[in-house]
Amino acid sequence: IELAKVGFEKYMTLQDLENNWVKEFPKPLIIAGPCSAESEKQMLETAKRIKETNAEVPIFRAGIWKPRTKPNGFEGVGVIGLNWLKKVKEEYGFKTATEVANAHHVAAALEADVDILWIGARSTVNPFTVQEIAEALKGTEKPVLVKNPVNPDLALWIGALERLLGQEVTNLGVIHRGFSTYQKTKYRNIPNWQIALDFKNQFPNIPMIVDPSHICGNRTGLAAIAQEALNVGYDGAMIETHRNPDEAWSDASQQITPEVLAELINNLQVRNSDISGFDDEMGRHRTLISDLDFQLIEILAQRMKISEKIGTLKKVNNIAIFQPERWKVITEYATQKADETGMSSEFIEKVFKAIHEESIEVQNNI
Numbered sequence: 001i002e003l004a005k006v007g008f009e010k011y012m013t014l015q016d017l018e019n020n021w022v023k024e025f026p027k028p029l030i031i032a033g034p035c036s037a038e039s040e041k042q043m044l045e046t047a048k049r050i051k052e053t054n055a056e057v058p059i060f061r062a063g064i065w066k067p068r069t070k071p072n073g074f075e076g077v078g079v080i081g082l083n084w085l086k087k088v089k090e091e092y093g094f095k096t097a098t099e100v101a102n103a104h105h106v107a108a109a110l111e112a113d114v115d116i117l118w119i120g121a122r123s124t125v126n127p128f129t130v131q132e133i134a135e136a137l138k139g140t141e142k143p144v145l146v147k148n149p150v151n152p153d154l155a156l157w158i159g160a161l162e163r164l165l166g167q168e169v170t171n172l173g174v175i176h177r178g179f180s181t182y183q184k185t186k187y188r189n190i191p192n193w194q195i196a197l198d199f200k201n202q203f204p205n206i207p208m209i210v211d212p213s214h215i216c217g218n219r220t221g222l223a224a225i226a227q228e229a230l231n232v233g234y235d236g237a238m239i240e241t242h243r244n245p246d247e248a249w250s251d252a253s254q255q256i257t258p259e260v261l262a263e264l265i266n267n268l269q270v271r272n273s274d275i276s277g278f279d280d281e282m283g284r285h286r287t288l289i290s291d292l293d294f295q296l297i298e299i300l301a302q303r304m305k306i307s308e309k310i311g312t313l314k315k316v317n318n319i320a321i322f323q324p325e326r327w328k329v330i331t332e333y334a335t336q337k338a339d340e341t342g343m344s345s346e347f348i349e350k351v352f353k354a355i356h357e358e359s360i361e362v363q364n365n366i
């Protein structure tokens with residue numbers, strides 16, 4: 001009571017949380033089920049077929065209230081779907097999970113004893129919404145998972161977790177579902193792995209689940225994304241699964257059947273984080289890598305020094321800093337050298353763009 005009075009979050013930080021809830025599940029923790037609950041039949045048949053594959057799927061998901069980009073689409077079946085989730089739990093023994101986007105959803109989901117709640121990507125962007133949800137969840141022991149915001153903003157993602165912690169919600173986790181972009185890419189939402197890995201570095205104790213379905217937006221890329229996530233130490237995956245994906249009322253193109261899900265799960269490899277047994281060899285390689293990294297930095301520093309001299313020349317002669325022909329020459333030799341050394345030219349181009357950008361910044365300061 002004393003803690004609550006002065007502000008729980010002042011005594012507990014996200015780093016202090018143990019998040020033991022995840023240890024009760026096998027690794028990888030698979031959460032599967034339809035994007036949306038559509039009918040009792042659809043829910044029970046999907047659950048039954050997942051069970052019949054014998055794949056290890058402890059948690060069944062279904063969206064009850066659906067955030068849609070445009071109005072007049074299917075916006076979810078509403079509270080009646082909570083009864084179907086209950087039936088899935090009673091008849092097939094799954095734990096259940098759904099998305100909550102306001103205080104009413106939270107009240108209804110808690111009342112229906114949904115086991116795990118998540119905050120969707122469109123809600124995470126809005127601190128008012130997150131605060132409302134957090135207050136409605138106050139003190140719950142149920143795990144609450146926070147999807148990354150649609151925009152690539154790590155602080156916003158962390159802020160949402162802090163709001164939950166501020167309401168004494170201490171069983172937390174995150175879902176990496178990728179980020180919106182205006183560019184056309186092979187992904188529906190680009191993964192931006194670095195943001196999720198930065199999160200993981202700061203909060204290694206907060207379970208991280210990947211959502212390949214919303215990253216890919218199609219069926220073909222799901223397995224690769226799920227495996228990539230396990231390779232970097234994620235705890236599990238949430239995968240949209242439907243008895244008849246082509247006929248799904250939302251996200252049809254990315255959903256898979258229970259049988260395809262089972263095959264995907266069977267092919268997943270869980271990686272160890274324990275390197276004992278080969279840590280000598282690992283240590284030797286890492287020493288070499290660190291040594292090369294130091295050399296890289298030294299060389300970059302030398303390059304910047306020369307760039308400063310050029311900057312002074314440009315200033316004295318009143319010349320524009322950015323010279324497109326010169327940049328063209330650099331890209332050409334860099335990508336050619338990339339080819340010669342067997343590296344990806346896109347990668348080298350990215351590296352040189354970053355170096356060039358910094359060079360322009362240095363010259364600007366002059």
Ligand code: PEP
Nearest residue numbers: 035063120121122177214
């Ligand atoms: C969903 O899980 O069906 C969903 C709406 O996801 P997101 O919030 O990631 O868009």
Ligand code: MN
Nearest residue numbers: 035240250251
């Ligand atoms: Mn969906």
